[in-house]
Amino acid sequence: MLFNKSSINQLLIVVLSTLPIPALSETITLNENTKLQGEFTQGGLIRGKTLASSHITLNDNIIRSTPDGQFAFGFGRDAAKISTIVITPPHGKKLSHTFKVKSRNYALQEVNGVPQKTVTPPQSVLGRIKKETRLVKTARKTDSDSTDFLSTFQWPLIGPITGVYGSQRVYNGTPKRPHYGLDIAAPVGTPVRAPTDVTVTLAHQNMYYSGGTLIMDHGYGISSTFIHLNEVLVKVGDKIKKGDVVARVGSKGRSTGPHLDWRINWFGVRLDPALIMPDMPAAQRK
Numbered sequence: 001m002l003f004n005k006s007s008i009n010q011l012l013i014v015v016l017s018t019l020p021i022p023a024l025s026e027t028i029t030l031n032e033n034t035k036l037q038g039e040f041t042q043g044g045l046i047r048g049k050t051l052a053s054s055h056i057t058l059n060d061n062i063i064r065s066t067p068d069g070q071f072a073f074g075f076g077r078d079a080a081k082i083s084t085i086v087i088t089p090p091h092g093k094k095l096s097h098t099f100k101v102k103s104r105n106y107a108l109q110e111v112n113g114v115p116q117k118t119v120t121p122p123q124s125v126l127g128r129i130k131k132e133t134r135l136v137k138t139a140r141k142t143d144s145d146s147t148d149f150l151s152t153f154q155w156p157l158i159g160p161i162t163g164v165y166g167s168q169r170v171y172n173g174t175p176k177r178p179h180y181g182l183d184i185a186a187p188v189g190t191p192v193r194a195p196t197d198v199t200v201t202l203a204h205q206n207m208y209y210s211g212g213t214l215i216m217d218h219g220y221g222i223s224s225t226f227i228h229l230n231e232v233l234v235k236v237g238d239k240i241k242k243g244d245v246v247a248r249v250g251s252k253g254r255s256t257g258p259h260l261d262w263r264i265n266w267f268g269v270r271l272d273p274a275l276i277m278p279d280m281p282a283a284q285r286k
């Protein structure tokens, strides 16, 4: 098969535009063995590689690495402007690098029409809420040896984005905590798929605020949370392949209409799925 110059250019455009690399992704090379790749901005996920058995700290907190020296960390919604990573290889010189973390401006989003009991919960449900919060926190503390966090994430479903990470939320006129998820609208019952190979660490059919709630482990503290689900189709301990259906879209809990709310966590730190993902495939966008 022969290509003229313009068809090669067209082919290149197609290949480049389908590469799964988010626009904000950067690579910082610290030395010949060590690099960091990701979004150096609030909400960003960084994946790195260094010599095996190195001792790694980020702002004095220890970062665990895989047997071949790969690791991950992230920046929260309000992360400081500067971070310092220190890597001490098993033999050789200590490496210290300070880098800038871009600050973001977050929009205010007013959400009206959520059930008022999910804005001002009655006294009688406070115990239940506390118990559910504890379950979620415990699941997000999982620190497994799975290396699924290194793989390319895929969209759990395709649909219009109706809520973004970090926005200051006002529900039925009452200011509440910021929104940490990426909301993707879809009809009730739409299948939701695993973003990488995962292990299920929490499966709950109906939490007070978040409805059907699913937490999946990607390894080394990186996890995904899906909330407001109509139905959770997997159970704790299940090992799921990337792209397999794990749940169905719903509108349970503090929600005004059917959508998936997808959150990515590095332990207790909330990351922004939109930074980590390439643009949603346009052809399938509704």
Ligand SMILES: [Zn+2]
Pocket (backbone or CB within 6 Å): 163, 179, 181, 182, 183, 260, 261
């Ligand atoms: Zn949401």
